[in-house]
Amino acid sequence: MNWENNVRKVVPYVAGEQPKDQNVIKLNTNECPYPPAPGVEAVLHDFDCDILRKYPDPDVSDLVSVLAKRHGLSDSQVFVGVGSDDVLSMSFLTFFNSGKPILFPDITYSFYDVWADLYRIPYECQPLDENFCIRKEDYFKENGGIVIANPNAPTGVMADVAVLEEIIRANPDSVVIIDEAYVDFGGQSCVPLIGKYENLLVVQTFSKSRSMAGMRIGYAMGNEKLIKYLNDVKFSFNSYTMNATAIAAGVASVEDEQYFQETVAKVVSTRERIKKELSRLDFVFTDSKTNFIFAAHKRVPAQEIFDALRANQIYVRHWNKPRIANRMRISIGTDEEMDTVIRFLEEYLKDK
Amino acid sequence: MNWENNVRKVVPYVAGEQPKDQNVIKLNTNECPYPPAPGVEAVLHDFDCDILRKYPDPDVSDLVSVLAKRHGLSDSQVFVGVGSDDVLSMSFLTFFNSGKPILFPDITYSFYDVWADLYRIPYECQPLDENFCIRKEDYFKENGGIVIANPNAPTGVMADVAVLEEIIRANPDSVVIIDEAYVDFGGQSCVPLIGKYENLLVVQTFSKSRSMAGMRIGYAMGNEKLIKYLNDVKFSFNSYTMNATAIAAGVASVEDEQYFQETVAKVVSTRERIKKELSRLDFVFTDSKTNFIFAAHKRVPAQEIFDALRANQIYVRHWNKPRIANRMRISIGTDEEMDTVIRFLEEYLKDK
Numbered sequence: 184m185n186w187e188n189n190v191r192k193v194v195p196y197v198a199g200e201q202p203k204d205q206n207v208i209k210l211n212t213n214e215c216p217y218p219p220a221p222g223v224e225a226v227l228h229d230f231d232c233d234i235l236r237k238y239p240d241p242d243v244s245d246l247v248s249v250l251a252k253r254h255g256l257s258d259s260q261v262f263v264g265v266g267s268d269d270v271l272s273m274s275f276l277t278f279f280n281s282g283k284p285i286l287f288p289d290i291t292y293s294f295y296d297v298w299a300d301l302y303r304i305p306y307e308c309q310p311l312d313e314n315f316c317i318r319k320e321d322y323f324k325e326n327g328g329i330v331i332a333n334p335n336a337p338t339g340v341m342a343d344v345a346v347l348e349e350i351i352r353a354n355p356d357s358v359v360i361i362d363e364a365y366v367d368f369g370g371q372s373c374v375p376l377i378g379k380y381e382n383l384l385v386v387q388t389f390s391k392s393r394s395m396a397g398m399r400i401g402y403a404m405g406n407e408k409l410i411k412y413l414n415d416v417k418f419s420f421n422s423y424t425m426n427a428t429a430i431a432a433g434v435a436s437v438e439d440e441q442y443f444q445e446t447v448a449k450v451v452s453t454r455e456r457i458k459k460e461l462s463r464l465d466f467v468f469t470d471s472k473t474n475f476i477f478a479a480h481k482r483v484p485a486q487e488i489f490d491a492l493r494a495n496q497i498y499v500r501h502w503n504k505p506r507i508a509n510r511m512r513i514s515i516g517t518d519e520e521m522d523t524v525i526r527f528l529e530e531y532l533k534d535k
Numbered sequence: 536m537n538w539e540n541n542v543r544k545v546v547p548y549v550a551g552e553q554p555k556d557q558n559v560i561k562l563n564t565n566e567c568p569y570p571p572a573p574g575v576e577a578v579l580h581d582f583d584c585d586i587l588r589k590y591p592d593p594d595v596s597d598l599v600s601v602l603a604k605r606h607g608l609s610d611s612q613v614f615v616g617v618g619s620d621d622v623l624s625m626s627f628l629t630f631f632n633s634g635k636p637i638l639f640p641d642i643t644y645s646f647y648d649v650w651a652d653l654y655r656i657p658y659e660c661q662p663l664d665e666n667f668c669i670r671k672e673d674y675f676k677e678n679g680g681i682v683i684a685n686p687n688a689p690t691g692v693m694a695d696v697a698v699l700e701e702i703i704r705a706n707p708d709s710v711v712i713i714d715e716a717y718v719d720f721g722g723q724s725c726v727p728l729i730g731k732y733e734n735l736l737v738v739q740t741f742s743k744s745r746s747m748a749g750m751r752i753g754y755a756m757g758n759e760k761l762i763k764y765l766n767d768v769k770f771s772f773n774s775y776t777m778n779a780t781a782i783a784a785g786v787a788s789v790e791d792e793q794y795f796q797e798t799v800a801k802v803v804s805t806r807e808r809i810k811k812e813l814s815r816l817d818f819v820f821t822d823s824k825t826n827f828i829f830a831a832h833k834r835v836p837a838q839e840i841f842d843a844l845r846a847n848q849i850y851v852r853h854w855n856k857p858r859i860a861n862r863m864r865i866s867i868g869t870d871e872e873m874d875t876v877i878r879f880l881e882e883y884l885k886d887k
Contacts, residue, residue, distance in 0.1 A: 185708040186734040187760070189633035189679060195770030201590055215588050224584040227780065232576040235749035235784075236567050238553055238742070265617060268773040276653075281541035301628075301771040327541060356537040382538045390590070397587035397779035408539070418547030419653040421620040427749035428579065428780040432587075 196297040199500050208523060210514040211498040213336075213365075213475050215394035215450065217517075220442040222435035223395070227428060239427040241418070246430050249437040250402055254374050259407040262414060263433075265424050267364055267388035267401030270413075271330075272298050274384060274403060277416040278358035279304045283327030288317060290507055292332050292362065304328075315340045315469055315477075322350045329354060332362040334370045337500065337512040339471030344371045351380045358409065360384045365473035367392035367447050368454070374404055381406040384413075391474055392447050393436050400425070400433045450474050454515045460525045464532055475514045477507075483535050485509045491531050497524055548649040551852050560875060562866040563850040565688070565717075565827050567746035567802065569869075572794040574787035575747070579780060591779040593770070598782050601789040602754055606726050611759040614766060615785075617776050619716055619740035619753030622765075623682075624650050626736060626755060629768040630710035631656045635679030640669060642859055644684050644714065656680075667692045667821055667829075674702045681706060684714040686722045689852065689864040691823030696723045703732045710761065712736045717825035719744035719799050720806070726756055733758040736765075743826055744799050745788050752777070752785045802826050806867045812877045816884055827866045829859075835887050837861045843883050849876055 199212035218224075243263045251261045264270035275298040279285045282305070287295045289308040299306040309321035315338040322329055329350065334341040351359045351373075359382055361373045366387065373385050384405040390396035403413060417424065425433075436443070454471065461468060461478055468478040480488060489501040489511055500512040515521065551564035570576075595615045603613045616622035627650040631637050634657070639647045641660040651658040661673035667690040674681055681702065686693040703711045703725075711734055713725045718739065725737050736757040742748035755765060769776065777785075788795070806823065813820060813830055820830040832840060841853040841863055852864040867873065 186630070186706075186710050187764075189630065189635075189709070190764050191629050191632040191768060192764070193767050193771040195767045196774060197770075198590070198593055198774040201592060209589070212590055214590065217588065218585040219587050223587065224582070227579045227582045227584065230576070230579045232579065233570040235571050235575065236569065236746040237561070238550070238564055238566065238748040239751070240553060241550055265773060265776055265778075269776070272772050277543050278538070278541065280543040283541075297771050301768065357541070358538050394588040396590040396775075399591070399775055399778040412542045412544075415545050415547045416543060416653065418549075419545040419649050420624050421617060422548060422550040423620070423748075423751055424617055426617075426751040426778065426781055428784075429778055432780075 193301050194297070196294045200498060202498065206496055208497045208516060208520045210516050210520070210524070211500045213391055213473070213514045214396050215391060215446065215474065216515070216520065217394055217446050217449065219394045219432070220436045220439035222439050223432045226431045226435045230428060230431065234427055238423050239425060239430060241422045243425045243430055246425070246433045249434050253437055253440070254404060256377065256404055257407070260377065260404055260410055262403040262410045262417070263425060264401050264403070264417070266390060266399040267362065267386050268294060269399070269424065270386050270401040270403045271360070271362060273413060273416055273420070274360055274386070275299065275304060276302050277413050278384070279328040281327035283325060285328040285330065286322055286326045287330045288335065290315060290338060292336050295330055311338070317342045317346065319346050319349055323353050326354070326357055328357045328360070330360040330362060332364065333373070334365045334472045336365060336473065337475070337477050337502070337507070338469055339473045339475060339477045340469045341370050341472040344373055344376070347373055348376055351376065351383050355382060358382050358384055360386060362386050364388045364391060368451055368474050369472040377405055381408060384409055389433060389436060393443060394446065395432070395436060398429050398432055400429055450515050453518050453521055457515065457521050457525070464525070464528055475512050477510050477512050479510045480532070483532065485511045488531070492524070492527065495527055497527065545653050546649070548646045552850060554850065558848055560849045560868060560872045562868050562872070562876070563852045565743055565825070565866045566748050567743060567798065567826065568867070568872065569746055569798050569801065571746040571784070572788045572791035574791050575784045578783045578787045582780060582783065586779055590775050591777060591782060593774045595777045595782055598777070598785045601786050605789055606756060608729065608756055609759070612729065612756055612762055614755040614762045614769070615777060616753050616755070616769070618742060618751040619714065619738050620646060621751070621776065622738050622753040622755045623712070623714060625765060625768055625772070626712055626738070627651065627656060628654050629765050630736070631680040633679035635677060637680040637682065638674055638678045639682045640687065642667060642690060644688050647682055663690070669694045669698065671698050671701055675705050678706070678709055680709045680712070682712040682714060684716065685725070686717045686824045688717065688825065689827070689829050689854070689859070690821055691825045691827060691829045692821045693722050693824040696725055696728070699725055700728055703728065703735050707734055710734050710736055712738060714738050716740045716743060720803055720826050721824040729756055729758060733760060736761055741785060741788060745795065746798065747784070747788060750781050750784055752781055802867050805870050805873055809867065809873050809877070816877070816880055827864050829862050829864050831862045832884070835884065837863045840883070844876070844879065847879055849879065
């Protein structure tokens with residue numbers, strides 16, 4: 184039995200835990216603490232299940248259309264997938280096909296190197312500076328593609344769009360992907376540059392600011408040639424990636440702009456308040472423009488705080504990796520959840 | 536602007552049309568004419584949308600568990616994906632990694648060569664015999680993997696499990712995928728062989744016999760090592776491919792075995808009746824064990840009949856390909872829909 188010799192062996196991405204215990208304060212995967220727009224529940228409540236016997240719309244036209252309208256683009260400039268992970272993975276497969284190394288920061292979303300390994304794409308990580316900022320010069324060398332999360336995760340740091348524009352402009356032979364999973368919480372989007380640079384692909388998600396991680400919806404925006412290539416690969420993989428409920432629920436979410444703005448404003452307001460509390464408790468952190476805070480304590484190692492929080496049913500994220508081992512990523516929950524966290528930390532840090 | 540040089544260029548799969556016109560009699564994509572189990576609608580009607588803010592269960596445990604139980608397997612022997620296309624595509628990427636050509640019939644599901652091209656997997660098509668049957672000897676040569684649809688599409692022909700077992704046994708160095716998308720309509724499953732051959736992967740779907748094409752659920756069954764490798768690749772691609780509604784709806788479907796059996800029996804009974812009607816109208820066809828009939832007329836070319844049906848809002852499938860250009864694939868609809876088709880054909884063929 185030698186079939187195992189021919190298997191593609193990979194080291195899979197490890198996502199944050201999804202505990203089944205409902206009593207956990209879950210601040211480990213940057214989920215939104217508020218429910219999706221009320222229209223989402225209405226859509227499912229009234230869903231005509233007879234249509235499920237048919238294949239869904241392979242072009243996801245209804246959802247593409249509302250997204251295009253919201254971002255001031257045409258339908259041919261939008262691609263929808265099963266969460267931004269699906270969209271990004273498919274973009275790696277489609278655009279990073281030169282054999283030359285692709286470039287991304289050393290500290291960033293840890294799925295980038297996993298996708299590169301999966302598709303045998305060579306890559307070179309570019310070190311962020313001591314403030315976790317991108318050094319644009321690192322992206323002016325020959326490459327097979329570039330991917331930058333902005334704001335970055337898990338650092339929360341936002342790069343200036345002008346800096347990103349320089350990188351995009353300097354790389355006409357590469358596709359530059361800007362992963363804007365967290366942009367709605369105060370970041371600046373690169374979407375306005377789409378008309379100017381045909382090598383720019385911007386990716387966003389419903390998982391954070393739209394409270395729909397459980398529905399798996401992400402999307403890419405770019406010039407229509409890019410979107411066409413992406414669709415060709417998608418249609419070579421699975422004609423129907425988006426199920427009928429996800430399409431209908433996604434449309435309902437986009438149609439309620441007011442709820443979206445209010446939800447984002449609540450998260451941002453909690454974040455800014457918690458920054459002050461954490462400062463008071465001797466934490467240091469970057470100026471997050473996301474729905475999480477990337478914090479280190481001045482005296483107590485992150486691993487110890489992480490363990491103490493966990494023992495008290497508060498889950499945050501911690502990586503035992505170079506440069507960030509002394510940091511924790513704390514997602515922004517409800518005000519009540521965050522108050523519980525702060526009370527716990529206050530007590531826990533009292534004698535340290 | 537040379538970024539286009541580095542794009543992975545592919546010739547995508549072309550799925551059967553999904554017309555928006557509700558008046559079409561749609562017999563072109565092998566969908567089930569009956570709705571999903573009533574439990575599916577109940578689940579969506581009462582769905583607690585607050586949970587959508589969280590990521591879904593990455594292991595899809597609830598659905599894996601009911602499927603394992605139904606098929607007499609353990610949970611570690613089942614993998615769930617976004618339709619069997621997702622499962623098959625991921626299996627190609629995972630298991631067909633040797634550089635040697637993979638083997639599949641010349642007339643079969645036309646996504647196989649598309650996936651092979653997408654992932655740069657060499658392949659060699661093996662001609663079916665003049666009755667559209669597999670010749671087992673064709674699969675005894677060196678190869679990088681084997682994929683066989685059983686019953687086959689678009690032919691409807693079922694290979695004997697004993698023949699498939701010979702092929703599986705003769706290829707211990709390759710993974711052999713048996714694609715059983717249509718098996719519930721009277722085929723014999725290879726699932727009982729799973730305990731015997733660790734190189735066997737069996738793939739099934741909710742899209743046909745479970746009337747849930749719109750929900751995108753497919754699954755693979757095999758020994759736990761195969762399933763582990765498949766999960767590793769899935770977790771290197773997208774941690775959460777199945778959204779929360781698909782998981783819940785899938786469980787509801789599997790839990791209603793009686794509805795499932797009744798639905799399948801209705802389709803089979805219509806199919807057998809329509810076979811007689813088509814014979815009477817001078818059609819010839821294979822002995823389909825699926826939810827479609829692959830038919831040629833004794834006098835009138837398939838293209839002409841296809842065009843006439845289409846002009847009358849009846850959509851079937853036709854391929855302008857060698858060996859099958861004179862055949863049409865007609866999905867089994869409701870008795871009423873099929874009666875309309877037969878009445879039309881009767882009238883249309885009268886003077887031919």
